[in-house]
Amino acid sequence: MAVDLIKAIAELLGAIAWPITVVVVSLVVLGRHREALNRLIDRIRSVAALGGQVDLDALQDRQEQELESKIDHMADVKDDREALRAAAEEVAEAARLLGQLEALRLRKDLYKNSDDDPRGPWLKSDLFSLVERPELRYEVTSPSGKMFIPPEGRSWRIREERFRELDEDGRIYWGRNGDSRPTLKRFAPTS
Incomplete structure (x- = not known):
């Protein structure tokens, strides 16, 4: 037992x-x-x-x-x-x-540096999320003055404050003329 x-x-x-x-x-x-x-x-x-x-x-x-x-x-x-x-x-x-x-x-080999960023080659990354999250729907203005907001049913992938920080740091790419939909620069790893 x-x-x-x-x-x-x-x-x-x-x-x-x-x-x-x-x-x-x-x-x-x-x-x-x-x-x-x-x-x-x-x-x-x-x-x-x-x-x-x-x-x-x-x-x-x-x-x-x-x-x-x-x-x-x-x-x-x-x-x-x-x-x-x-x-x-x-x-x-x-x-x-x-x-x-x-x-x-x-x-x-997938990274490019189309704007001669001193930080080196980078990839464009879409900033639109596939789902809509109300706290991530806001309007941004390109350097040329064009306004962008995600399409209905979608949102940005990052918060507005973070978007502004990345833009100030030159990590948001607005296209050659500064009037394209913004994308995030993802730099090549250094290691």
Whole structure:
């Protein structure tokens, strides 16, 4: 009887140890590396390669939304260990997919420097999100005075304050004549 009780306790501990470990590790990684993950996400863009187009921005938007949704879901199920373990695994998978997209960023031959930016070659990245978020719908004015706002049902990918900072830093490209829809410059990695 005592042996059965010890076995039952060991099985119970073994069954809950793994989910708790996954949750704790996920929360620690997200907590400590959230800024690094945000910088990683910020580098993903659309690229044309090998005669085709890979729309990394669209993939990024979907992955960001899924990751945010999964993180929100983790908060919703914090009292349900099994659901929390499953949510942590989903967050880890979403982060892994973002890492695969980041590997494409290392293709230095895709970068150009059409405006002779002293920081070096860069890629154009679409600033429109595939979904509409009211807090990310605002109007911007190009250097030539032309106004831009995302189409109905879409929004900008970044907050207005961040847009202004990037524009002041010369990381927003308005086209050769300063009157094109703005795009974000994503510079080639230095390493």
